[in-house]
Amino acid sequence: MPDKNQQIKDLIEHNDELENYFSNTIIPQLFVDGELKLQKFTPPAMKQFNLSAHDIGKPIADIKDNFRFPSILDNIQHVIESKKILEKEIQTTDLRWYQMNIIPYVIMKQNTTDGVIITFVEITMRINDLKEQEKMVADHEILLDTISHDIKNPLANLVFAIELFKDVTPNDEKEFQSLLKIVDSALTKMHKLIKELTEVREEEHKYKAQEELLNFEHILEDVRLTLNDNIIAANAIIISEINISEITFSRRKLRTIVYNLINNAIKFKSAERQPKIIVTTSKEGDFTVISVKDNGIGIDESKLEAIFSKYYRLENAIEGSGIGLYLVKEIVRNAGGKVLVESQLNKGTDFQVYLKTA
Helix, strand or coil: CCCHHHHHHHHHHHHHHHHHHHHHCCCCEEEEECCCEEEEECHHHHHHCCCCHHHCCCEHHHHHHHHCCCCHHHHHHHHHHHCCCEEEEEECCCCCEEEEEEEEEEECCCCEEEEEEEEEEECHHHHHHHHHHHHHHHHHHHHHHHHHHHCHHHHHHHHHHHHHHCCCCCCCHHHHHHHHHHHHHHHHHHHHHHHHHHHHHHHHHHCCCCEEEEEHHHHHHHHHHHCHHHHHHHCCEEEEEECCCEEEEEHHHHHHHHHHHHHHHHHCCCCCCCCEEEEEEEEECCEEEEEEEECCCCCCHHHCCHHHCCCCCCCCCCCCCCCHHHHHHHHHHHCCCEEEEEEECCCEEEEEEEEECC
8 A cells, every 4th residue: 555654745745736836826716616615716816806815615605796797606506517617708897808717626436526616817908909999990981981972072172163263364363262262172171081091091901801710609709799788788699500610701801790790680679579699600502601690670671672771771760870781791792702681570680691612
């Protein structure tokens, strides 16, 4: 038999190594036993969740408010019962975002779960960056459309003034100065618009749209996190059935497509039922098909083509610029794909995006 003193020595060494890890890790971690009592935590967890040595041994139920995440107790219980790792992004009541991993501590001989290890990695900056990129894309597209629209007026004034100049005599100083002011004003406005366009192009270069091999689940999760406030406010359920995970496309453009379709599904929810959005991917010939299906108010058949028109508003009472679906169709069309839509009033709508397989 192994020497007991050696076993004790080995156990102490392993414990010291574990304690050293706990003391030096920069990641907030909690160790909860099978009775849902807090047994250990790392120093970052102490700081992040305002824990102290007095909390050791306390039931998580007594200190769950420290974590500012209401469902943490349910999540721990689920992992203990299922013996499966739970990974999810959470937002705490102080508006911080975390990647939370709950790992079951399984006793192999007995095949029982004797607790969990919970790790928190803060991703607030990542989420804020995603929101900022979505805002930048929307502002960019709106600005380009605005420039296209607004430049028509000063250009028309310039053309009109030049035509009038042809009939002005050299002695008509007053008329000459009046037309000169019109020309000067038109040129100033056009110069300002061109300057704005140049600035936008510089920003566009910063986030240049390059095709890459993407994981669709990651894109969907980014969109879900970006729209989290809207999802919660609408009490919406998003269900995903991902049959095709890898898609070669521009990350920004694919996110814009999914963002606009899910955002619309939330906006045009029915007051008669809880919003339910089903996102699926599948393969059809040379295309990867992304479907976003909802149970919202639906669209009248006579308007199915008009909804893709620039600035078209299905419901004036609902906030929006009216360019979301137009952008979706343009992005997909320019990539060699197509967008189909099926809808029934008061039953829901199904948008199907066909992306050409690379």
